Amino acid sequence: MxxxxxxxxxxxxxxxxxxxxxxxxxxxxxxxxxxxxxxxxxxxxxxxxxxxxxxxxxxxxxxxxxxxxxxxxxxxxxxxxxxxxxxxxxxxxxxxxxxxxxxxxxxxxxxxxxxxxxxxxxxxxxxxxxxxxxxxxxxxxxxxxxxxxxxxxxxxxxxxxxPRATEAAIVAEKDRLTEMGLNRHKKTVLIVGGSRGARPINEAFLNVLKEAATRDYQFLYVTGEVHYDNVMAKVEEQGNPANMRIEPFIHNMPEVLKNVDLIVARAGATTLAEITAIGLPSILIPSPYVTNNHQEKNARALSDHGAAVLKLEKEMSGDILLKEIDNILLNEANWQQMHKAALKQGMPxxxxxxxxxxxxxx
CATH class of the missing domain: 3.40.50.2000 (Glycogen Phosphorylase B;)
Known part of the structure; x- marks a missing residue:
């Protein structure tokens, strides 16, 4: 062929x-x-x-x-x-x-x-x-x-x-958390705003950094390369919390997704294909700057079925974000319900x- x-x-x-x-x-x-x-x-x-x-x-x-x-x-x-x-x-x-x-x-x-x-x-x-x-x-x-x-x-x-869903579903599972200095046995939330990052998501998280540092779960925080230096400066000012790993960018994201329990992300089609293929619960903050507002419509296709929590950017704050993370990671019944709903929406x-x-x- x-x-x-x-x-x-x-x-x-x-x-x-x-x-x-x-x-x-x-x-x-x-x-x-x-x-x-x-x-x-x-x-x-x-x-x-x-x-x-x-x-x-x-x-x-x-x-x-x-x-x-x-x-x-x-x-x-x-x-x-x-x-x-x-x-x-x-x-x-x-x-x-x-x-x-x-x-x-x-x-x-x-x-x-x-x-x-x-x-x-x-x-x-x-x-x-x-x-x-x-x-x-x-x-x-x-x-x-x-x-x-x-x-x-x-x-x-x-x-x-x-087709990206198939790649996410079959990728070999590797211990990427230990490689990045995190504890593989702790619940982990991945926060990512796409390859270039998303400033509103970064700002919301930085506003609650000290409170996030008190949680028993851990954070893998991907800033986007253009925001990395600015974010790291603010993190250092607040003591560089031990339950966080901050990266500018991650290659081969499907490997990482299999190591985390929750993702906070935009609602790009590739991201949604990957996370539903493995049943990963999500908090989706669609970009309002895309053609025909398609990311919000992408996100609603998951949130309407209980597979994701949808928060519009204009509604988002650090306090709201941390509350939603707590509600999923600290409530096993909620996590399981979202996990099963995400799998139903997946096309591996x-x-x-x-x-x-x-x-x-x-």
């Missing part, structure tokens, strides 16, 4: 693509892959690190307001389609898969016009512009949340889940589902 994958801009589009490639390789070790992205996007770093063949096109996203830049984007789109057709004809794929982000627009559109099997994968409960546009041309639309199916042609939608077989959908089309 020869597969072209395209998706970029954020880890939420890239990590599911990489997880799918790993899933295909398990069944078809001789499968060949080409990843098409942009040179400046995050995919350039992440895909190259996995040693997957990588080619680029030049494309930018649309501005949501009227702008002359959108004219340039249209020109780049058609240039990207031409470049994509060239790459497709050279590679001769059996199927082309887009996982979102504007880079996959020209790639998947070009493949559809060349009559090659195509799938787009939507991670969020509210789809982005690119996937909504591509849904008119592709053979199938794979979704991760049932809430997103109404945005796409009904006959094309297949509920597969997010998502990678297999995507692979089977691909096989149907090739």
């Amino acid at each position: 020869k597969v072209i994958v395209s998706g970029g801009g954020t880890g939420g589009h890239i990590y599911p693509a990489l997880a799918l490639i790993k899933e295909i390789k398990k069944t078809e070790p001789n499968a060949e892959f080409l990843y098409i992205g942009t040179e400046k996007g995050l995919e350039s770093t992440l895909v190259k690190r996995e040693k997957i063949p990588f080619k680029t096109i030049n494309i930018t996203g649309f501005k949501r307001k009227l702008s002359l830049d959108n004219v340039k984007t249209i020109i780049r789109f058609f240039q990207g389609v031409s470049r994509s057709k060239q790459l497709i004809k050279e590679f001769k794929p059996d199927i082309v898969i887009g996982t979102g982000g504007y880079v996959c627009g020209p790639v998947v559109y070009a493949a559809a016009k060349l009559k090659i099997a195509t799938i787009v994968h939507e991670q969020n409960s509210v789809p982005g512009l690119t996937n909504k546009f591509l849904s008119k041309y592709v053979d199938k639309v794979a979704i991760s949340f049932k809430e997103s199916q109404s945005f796409f042609p009904k006959e094309k939608v297949v509920y597969t889940g997010n 077989e998502a990678g297999k589902n995507m692979y089977e959908l691909m096989k149907q089309l090739t």
Whole structure:
């Protein structure tokens, strides 16, 4: 099997693509892959690190307001389609898969016009512009949340889940807490705001740092690299509590998730796929700065079923955060209820589902 994958801009589009490639390789070790992205996007770093063949096109996203830049984007789109057709004809794929982000627009559109099997994968409960546009041309639309199916042609939608869930479910369990100087036998809450961190979450936690230091459970606190130095300075001022480990960033997050009892996080699609795959209770603080407020809608898909506690950023304070953590970690019945509810929302077989959908089309 020869597969072209395209998706970029954020880890939420890239990590599911990489997880799918790993899933295909398990069944078809001789499968060949080409990843098409942009040179400046995050995919350039992440895909190259996995040693997957990588080619680029030049494309930018649309501005949501009227702008002359959108004219340039249209020109780049058609240039990207031409470049994509060239790459497709050279590679001769059996199927082309887009996982979102504007880079996959020209790639998947070009493949559809060349009559090659195509799938787009939507991670969020509210789809982005690119996937909504591509849904008119592709053979199938794979979704991760049932809430997103109404945005796409009904006959094309297949509920597969997010392939990142499979990766989280099967990752080997390692004692990452001891590696980081924490006690593996203590209950642990992971606080993380995404790869770049989230200042409101950081500020809320720092405001109750002294009280948090009195808890019997422990904290693994991931600040985001841009906030790390500032956070560490404030932590040092307050005595550097012994029940905390503070990191700027963590690679291979699925390994860490299997070592903790609770996560406080944004509500990105990849995070939710990972935590539901292993039944990890969560306190979700959606980013209000994303397109169509999709993170809040992602979070409600869990909180409405008792799998998560949802707190809007405007409602959040350090006292509220610590109270919610206590209510879950210090109440075994609450934890078990959320754990079971999260598992029910999980799709650990998502990678297999995507692979089977691909096989149907090739």
